[in-house]
Amino acid sequence: MLPPRFRTVVLSMALAAALAACGGAEQGGPQQGPGQVTVVTLKPETVNLSRELPGRTSAYLVAEVRPQVSGIIARRLFTEGTEVKAGQVLYQIEDASYRAMAASAQAQVQRATANAEQARLAARRISELAQVNAVSAQENENAQAALKTAEADLASARAALQQANVTLGYARITAPISGRIGKSSVTQGxxxxxxxxxxxxxxxxxxPIYVDLTQSAAELMQLRRELAAGKLQANNQMPVKILLEDGSTFNHDGVLEFSEVSVDPATGSFGLRIKVDNPEGVLMPGMYVRAVVGTATREQALLVPMQGVQRDPKGATSAMVVDAEGKVAVRPIQVSQTVGDKWLVEGGLAAGDKVIVEGLQKIGPGMPVNATEKGAQPAAAAAAPTAAPADAK
Incomplete structure (x- = not known):
């Protein structure tokens, strides 16, 4: 008989061996079934293609305020950085000399008016005397010529008065357009x-405000080739989305105004101009923005979710699909651009293909899988297992 202490050690070792045997039996059991994956079945659809382009904002109208007469600034009549209206007085130039010139011109008009009236009366009297042969025809002709000369002098005096008033008006420097005025470069005096x-x-x-963009000429040529081949349909009426520097979307859409007719030889790009409503004044000249410009529409396009596309170290793209036998197959594909959170497929996939988008880490080529369509309702859960039998006594 073994001592009690040794009997306890032997029983512990026997129990450990039994548990190891049970574990080995479990490991040697049947393999797991097909993997569970989520797929997206590709369907052809109509897609509006767009291009995100960088650009900067510029004012819709720009007017530099300059004096048209010389003088001393008597007053500045606006607050810097505020909105002004067209015709609003911005500066007042000291105008005493210009008012004096206008008064002198007014006096000349009055003198010319009096001379014209005197000549008119004289011409009328001589004309009446000439009718009864009281004066010679020569005197009548001279009187009529003097009247015309006096009338011409009056017209000249009135033109001089008008010019003097225009010059006097220039002493009040007004805003040529409505808008926001910047800093004043001069002060009173x-x-x-x-x-x-x-x-x-x-x-x-x-x-509104302008957004000036630049686009690669190579992209434009590729777009024109695809339009000519019938792959795309022109769509220049799409609204333009403006993205601010922090990534947020501007509240108002823009419209394409025009594109340049020449390419910058230094950059190989050409310019586009977008007009955008800016009632809140959020956009200011010189801001960096990005614009999503619609280029064309593609019929029967295929879009694959981004999570279903893989790239190798060389940049080649591929996707895993579930074939007709329910197994995983790898397809080399070609994609061109993003449309939202999807890639536009140019080749390698066809309508009806089931692209795997979830469960990619647990599968490999040739493995059988159970595919569930993304967004489909999950199947009913399996019944709960029965209670384990009572322990043997």
């Missing part, structure tokens, strides 16, 4: 000259 090179201020009309 500054001397300005007519048609000087430096602007006093700049007014920008920001509603």
């Amino acid at each position: 500054a001397l300005v000259t007519a048609n000087q090179a430096d602007a006093l201020a700049t007014v920008n009309q920001l509603d």
Whole structure:
């Protein structure tokens, strides 16, 4: 008989051996069944193709305010950075000399008016005397010529008065357009000259506003080839989405105004201009934005989710599909551009193919799988297992 202490050790070793045997039996059991994957069945659809292009904003209208007469700035009549209306007075130039010139021209008009009236009366009297042969025909002709000369002098005086009033009006410098005015380059008391090179201020009309974009000429040529081949249909009426620098979408869509007719030889690109409503003034000149511009429409297009497309180190793309035998097959594919969260398929897949989008980590080529369509309702859960039998006594 073994001592009690040794009997306990022997029983523990026997129990461990029994548990190991049970574990080995479990490991030697039947293999797991087919893998579970989620697939997307490709269906042809009509897709509006677009291109995301970089660009910068520019004012719809820009007007530089310059004086048209010389003088001292008497007052500045606007607040920098505010909205101004067309015709609003921005600066007042000291105008005493211009008012004096206008008053002198007005006096000349009055003198010419009096001379014209005197000549008119004289011509009428002499004409009446000439009818009764009281004066010679020569005197009558001279009187009529003097009247015409006086009337011409009056017209000239009135034109001089008009010119003087225009010059006087130029002493009040007004806004040429409506918009937001920037910083003033002069202050009260500054001397300005007519048609000087430096602007006093700049007014920008920001509603609407332009977005100037650049696009590769090679992309344009490829688009034209596909349109000519009938692969795409032109679609230039799509609204343009504007993406701000932080990635958010601007509240208002834009419209394509025009595209340049020449290509920049330094960059190989050409310009596009988009007009966008900007009532809140969010967009300011010089901001960097991106614009999603519609290019064309493709009929019978195939789109594959991005998670179903793999790339190898060389950049080649492929997708795993479930074939007719319910097994995994690898398909080399060609994709061209993204449409939302999907790739546009150019080759390698056909309508009806089941592309695997979930469960890719647990499968390999040739493995049988159970495929569930993405978005389909899951099957009913299996019945709960029966209770284990009671332990043997």
